[in-house]
Amino acid sequence: MNTEKKQIVILGGGTAGWIAANLMAVHWKDKFDITLVESPNIGTIGVGEGSTPPLRGFFSAIGVPESEWMNECQATYKVGITFKDWSVKSGFDHYFHPFLSQPDEFSAPAFFHNSFLRRKGIDLEGHPDHFFLATELAKQKLAPIAPPNFPFEINYGYHFDSGLLGKFLAKKAATKGVKHQLATVQDVTFDNQGNIKTLVTDNGEHIAADLFFDCTGFRGQLIQKALKVPYHSCAKSLFNDSAVVFATEQTGEPESQTISTALKYGWAWNIPLQNRIGNGYVFSSSFCDEDKAETEFREHLGLLDADTEARHIKFQVGRVEQHWAKNCLAIGLSQGFIEPLEATALDMVQETVVRFIEAYNQGEGTDKFRQDFNNRINARFDAIRDYIVCHYRISSRTDTDYWIANGNNQHISRSLHAILASWMAGNNITDELERQKLDAYFPNVSWNCLLTGKGIYPDPSQLKPGNDMAHKYKIEQLQRYIKGCALNFKSHSEQLKLLTTS
Ligand SMILES: Cc1cc2nc3c(=O)[nH]c(=O)nc-3n(C[C@H](O)[C@H](O)[C@H](O)COP(=O)(O)OP(=O)(O)OC[C@H]3O[C@@H](n4cnc5c(N)ncnc54)[C@H](O)[C@@H]3O)c2cc1C
Known part of the structure; x- marks a missing residue:
């Protein structure tokens, strides 16, 4: 062992633990020795199979091409999410939330124009499904990989088998020098400043380190049980458990x-x-x-x-008050979970680790950097929470007590309240999103897709025809453009087959 290096112990071998191990090994291999400890008796959660686009950045950061991991993890490409039957408004029984791409820069202004004027009472096509390339790729089951003669940035995420991804990342971490130990931790000891000194296993072994990462899932063995960091539940605004x-x-x-x-x-x-x-x-x-x-x-x-x-x-929905407390960082389900509707959990894992490395490099764990880091991660959690709560709050279903309670729910944050009030007043919500810093995670266009896709518009009987300026974008032309762009993409299965030959 290199005695000059400090020690990191990651407790937990779910996706969060192994993502953290790989990122740490890439960024801090000269600074820390890294050991991942996981229980042979406590399983992983075993779900979590959808991602958002930033996961591409993770694989790129750890130097793993798609051809190396996708087949091994039974992975497919993901261009967004269709939401079906969330609304009973005529014409809005489904919509697509796209991952945006460069070709959308041409068509997105038409979406904003039409949907804004429709809210002002002009009879324009304002359903988001007409305006984005990813919607067409999804409709035709195409893969989002553009050929060289279509040189535009295309955004996408993945679907994968979470168990296989964990195994793959464990193998990768081993090649980067991460040590792996099987043990169940029962207790911890503290130094006189309240930092964690050692983990105590069920056979009495003490595992010492300078930094501990709690990746123990919903148990929150270190952050919640040992350090007793308070947990803020979102159960009043998000009912699913x-x-x-x-x-x-x-x-x-x-x-x-x-x-x-x-x-x-x-x-x-x-x-x-x-x-x-x-x-x-x-x-x-x-x-x-x-x-x-x-x-x-x-x-x-x-x-x-x-x-x-x-x-x-x-499962439980909510988050801890501090993700980094003393010498412990909580990552994954131990730090919190906003339900899986937009598949944001692994993105939060990645963001937590990357921002922690940044903050620690700058401040070596001083209080100011810790506080700034915690504020930043909390703001991200809360922005995601607001977006997910909005899905339920604006649903027009009333067929069960569940949907009626969601539609009437008064436990929504002040920030979401302000956005909905701004939307209902017919305003452009961009300013409100920026003021609340809520566009940091889900951009303006996502909020607009959510609200328009569920048909939060004036009643059709109140719409007026509008003049030529209002009708300056022609849906048929936009559709020709989008369908033309889509001609450049291969079928999903054809593209997946190329993974074996690339
Ligand atoms: C229903 C559902 C659907 C989801 N869908 C998505 C999705 O589509 N997309 C997405 O990004 N995320 C999703 N998630 C979240 C995702 O599953 C998790 O974020 C991800 O799997 C990471 O989990 P984890 O590693 O934090 O915890 P876990 O997988 O629970 O791993 C915990 C680890 O800690 C170890 N451990 C626990 N206690 C001890 C102890 N005392 N000693 C030693 N080891 C210990 C266990 O052995 C295990 O290795 C979903 C979650 C749920 C509940």
Whole structure:
């Protein structure tokens, strides 16, 4: 062992632990020795199969091309999410939330123009599905990889098998010098400043380090149990706390999108992998018990008579008050979780690690840097929370107590309240988003897609025709442009096959 190096111990070998291990090994291999300790008896959460575009940045940072990891993790490409049955407004029973790309710079102004004037009462096409390239790629099940003769930046994320991704990242971390130890931690010891000194395993071993990363999932073994950092629950604004999960067979051309379908007491995901489809129903146990949810979900999937075994998962929504406390950084589910509707959790893992490295490099753990870091991560959590809460608050479903309670929910943050008030007053919400710094995670265009996609517009009977200036963008022309751009992309399966040959 290099005695000049300090020690990092990462506790937990789920996706969060292994993402952290790889990033640390890349950025700090000369500064720290890194050991990941995980329990042989406590499993990982075993879900979390959709990502946002920044995951590409993670693989690039650790030097892993798609050809190396995607097949091994049964991964597919993702260009966005379709939301189905979240609204009962005519013409708005589904919409697509796209990952934006460079060609959208031409068509997005038309979206903003039309949707803004429609809110002012002009009868224009304001449904977001007409304006973005990713929507067309998803519709045609195309992969978002542009050929060299179409040299535009295309944004995308992935779907993957989370168990296989964990194994892949563990292997990668080992090649970067990360040590791996199997042990269950039962207790910790502290120094006289209240920092964690050692982890105490169930066979009495003491594991010492300078920095500890809590990646123990919902247990929050270090940040919550040992350091007793307070936890702020979001359960009053986000009711879901349970999921039932099934895999089904992948048949035919895989989708290049996640599909989220609202059901009676929550929503169901459909995540296409190379070899199977991941399905889960996220619901609220305050409105529906496990058996009822499983039956509704089986019905939805056409699996009522099948003997496929379901897995039930409980979760909590909220976050810790400080993600970095004393000499401990919480990463992943231990630091908090805003439910999986927009698949943002791994992005938060990545952001937490990268910002921590930045803050620590600058301030070596001094209070000011710790405080700034915590404020920044909290702001990100809260911005994501507001966006997700908005999905539920503006849903026009009233078919169950669950949807009525969501629609009437008064436990929404002041920031979300201000955005909704600004939207309802017919204003451009850009200023409000900037003022609240809420566009740092979901940009303006995402907020606009969410509100327009669910049909938060004046009643159609109040719309007026509008003049030529109002109608300056022609939907047919935009559609010709978007469909023309889409001609450059291969089918999803064809592109996936190229992974083996690249
Ligand atoms: C229903 C659901 C759907 C989700 N969907 C998505 C999604 O689509 N996209 C997304 O990005 N995220 C999603 N997530 C979140 C995602 O699953 C997690 O962020 C991700 O898997 C990381 O989990 P983790 O590593 O923090 O915790 P875990 O996977 O729970 O790992 C915890 C680790 O800690 C170890 N451990 C625990 N206690 C001890 C101890 N005392 N001693 C030693 N080791 C210990 C365990 O052995 C395990 O290795 C979803 C979550 C849920 C609940």
